[in-house]
Amino acid sequence: MSQPIIISASPHVHSDRTSKKLMYDVVIALIPAFLVSLYVFGIGAFIVTAVAVISCLLFEYLIQKFLLKTEVTIGDGSALITGILLAFNLPSGLPIWMIIVGSLVAIGIAKLSFGGLGFNIFNPALVGRVFLLVSFPVQMTMWPTAVVNNTSIADAVTGATPLGLIKEGLMFGDTMTNISADLPSNIDLFIGLTGGSIGEISALALLLGGIYLIVRKVITWHIPVTMLVTMAVMTGIFWLINPEQYASPLIHILSGGALLGAFFMATDLVTSPMTKKGMLIFAIGIAVITVVIRLFGAYPEGVSFAILIMNAFVPLINTYFKPRRFGSKIKSKIV
Amino acid sequence: MTDSVLYSVFLLASLGIVAAVVLYVVSKKFYVYENPLIADVDEILPGANCAGCGSPGCKSFAERLVNTEDISDLFCPVGGNDIMKEVAAILGKEVVERDPTVAVLRCQGSCEVRPKTTEYQGPRTCAISAMVYSGETDCQYGCLGDGDCVKVCKFDAMYMDEATGLPVIITDNCTSCGACVEECPRDIIEMRPRNKRDLKVFVGCLNEDKGGIAKKSCSVACIGCSKCEDICPKDAVVMVNNLAYIDPVLCTLCRKCVDVCPTHSIIETNFPPKKVKKEVEKKVEVKVAVVKEQIVAESKKSKTDA
Amino acid sequence: MLKTFPKGGIHPPENKITSSKGIKRMTVPKVVNVPIAQHIGIPAEIVVDKKDKVEIGQVIAKSGGFVSSNIHAPVAGVVTKLDMIIDTSGYKKQCIVIRTDAKDEANFEEKEYPLKKNIELEPKEILKRISEYGIVGLGGATFPSHVKLNVREDKKIDCLIINGVECEPYLTADHRLMLEKAEEIVVGIKILMFALKIDKAVIGIENNKKDAINLFKNSVKNEVGIEVAALKVKYPQGGEKQLVRSILKREVPKNGLPLDVGVIVHNVGTIFAIYEAIQHNKPLIERVVTVTGKNLENPSNFWVKIGTPIKDLIAEVGGLPEGTRKLVNGGPMMGKAIKNTDVPVTKGTSGILVISEDEASRGEAKNCIRCGECVFVCPMGLEPHLLMNLSEKGLYEKASNEDIMTCIECGSCSYVCPSHRPLLDYIRFGKSIVKKLETSKN
Ligand code: SF4
């Protein structure tokens, strides 16, 4: 034998899943949504995504190499995902320097200052996004209208998002029937021919990606399904009470960041609970906060805030919702 | 406008008063009497919290010193006799003086002399790899090389030597707190008396295997030939389980045994170089010198640092 | 619906390459090294001396206490020395070295006993003989069987479970034994049922061994009280607690034993050894060992004398292939990596697994990404990532409160972790410290 025998403790075989593979599966799952955004927003979407990804990777590299002087881990795919998700939560046509600032916040503050991958409490991409939203509210809500097949950068024509339209309309005392005339049809919402952040527009593409993740066992159904069902039920109740004041559950789920949040942001492995029970609680929490913000808050959209708020509760959820220990309660009697 | 200012001032002030009252009451209610002597003793102790005395920290050792009648078997190895005397003066109790000690490494199994026969994959701590098996070499008594001792040393008195794969003790920094002795799963580190020039003679091996097997797994292993036992004029060498041990109390540091050991597993430190040096003897020296030189160099370095 | 346990478990590739290979009798080795610590508990005490002549089956080391077991000479020959030899623990342990007498015919007899059905001994005698004949759990844990069978008066046992699950990948020793010795095993079950006055027994077999299930279903057709349960293929189905839960829906309490819910579990191999001991007066001196590995020329199952050096076994299957990096005593999930091929086969050796470079290396440990995978697969409902963290930081008290002691060391958590964290390494370490702390407290 040329090389010495290896000794290690059992088990001696390991599954071939690696965290890297998980990360790249997420990237694959995001591709459909990215294609739709290219189709709808043209080159603008591409530029935003590229800038976000490159700057996230670059910041991770620079900070780890020169500031923290630790091992550089840009190869593990997590910074790549942060970049993509950050971009997906931004309007296309956002000034490039803002994207870079967002990436810096996401990687530098939300991720590395907590200790890097696995130690961050908040979803980095969302922190970046919310930081930008709070600092530059005007630019962050300047949604370019859909410029189907337009290869030039869209002029910053502000077309509102469906949720924005509803919120504004209702604030001025309009009724839903009037507002819905301005809204894109449900089919358009489903396919993605509407305004909004780069990644959130097409329900169809997001569903495809989400199903891919579930099939590949990267995520389980618990968070997305619970979150969407709870949202549907809550908005449904209000809608049944007064359909003139509240939008239908379908609109709520298809528009805004609900699907992107449910499948890609809330399920982020690091910042979601680790038990099935905990996941259910977590998802219900997100749904409730989202609906409350959407219906009663000042912002038309609340998924990002809801996820961040619930992220903060994850350590608590993990401590209180433990898996049931085997043998902790004897159910069956001795016959 | 002024109203709101007044309100806030008033509100904050009353909040402050309430909090102050609560704090006062709580501190009175939960006040625990503590013997003032404890604080005094704690003041004197080195404050390293190394647990070398057997108590979890200096404070709790101080409590023990104050509360026990007979403190003759309590000792702070870091502070040494001087500190213990001071403590005794405060408490009016008797302490027993102890000889200063220093940690020594009883293994010379560097990568060169002790070939690796297997490769370990897993967490790099001695405690865990010792649980899994006997180590990467064929010697199941020697150093595992994962440096648990270095990790527990609070006084920067140890470091891992990359070249040999063994820890090195910086004698000047060693406070003989015993943390490393406690930590080592192989019990390789021993506390031996420290004298003025830090002269030591000890067997640098713990291998209990029979000669041939021991020698095969490590070329500087003690093979249990008893030559040192035979030559020792003071009967300081004892042979147990194929292994020589030099009793530090009986040993007069005459170094006769060092020369007769066929595998050079007896280590001498800090002796001035011998005057006559024949070719043969040089070779003998070289191997032993590996360890020796490091210790010397290190102590010199730390001296200049200090 | 196949029976199974509710939470956790994994499904590693089965790789049962030797399941169609009949059990061959291994050539009698020239020397055997019999360790005196082959079972859990107190090592046996040597009762022979250098140069003694020993008969096959003669006691060479006597049980050192209650939780201990006799050790018998696996071959007739001469004791050449009492030596320290590295065993499966990775440390040198006391061994009795016997040189086989090449002239003694008892060594080479192909003993195929005829099936003997009627039980002649009284219950008391049966239990006594099990203890005297050195029978220990052959599933891998090597717990002395007589201790398991020594049921206190106040405990009522109503079911005997026979563990024929063999959920470890690669291993096929029990599978082959079940196929070839089904009738004998049924008699063995009846012996135990008679001795312990139990009138129900269930044989649990994983559903990937359909031939064994059918065979047993057939042979217990006319027996009263013996059933066969087909179980879902899921690791660790063969864990005692999991097995009891799967078959009877009874949950063994946290720090309890199957005994606490009225069950005794025995491995099929043990049952066969008991059969041979009671019906044919044969002590435990050999066992079935699967010698397997993807690159081996001729992997197979063997009847092997206890104490046979592993290198003899490896020679039998065509030698170590090029690029071998790991040798495992037992299965890949719970077996122990061994240091060299001089290590002897012991009562607990259910298989020898030869692993090559690509499978042998562990991935580099990365940060925990908190994916919760380890929590999902833990059959005991523990949180391995947390336990590892606690024992790494030395918070043993906390780890003990998080039930670290109930871990069955199945390795599912380390198997799935996408970050290759050495979860079980640290948990095992934590367990050893907690155990020490607990004993020092009492
Ligand atoms: S913690 Fe223990 S019982 Fe749970 S999966 Fe890991 S090894 Fe198995």
Ligand code: SF4
């Ligand atoms: S499986 Fe590994 S990465 Fe996932 S939670 Fe457990 S320890 Fe962490």
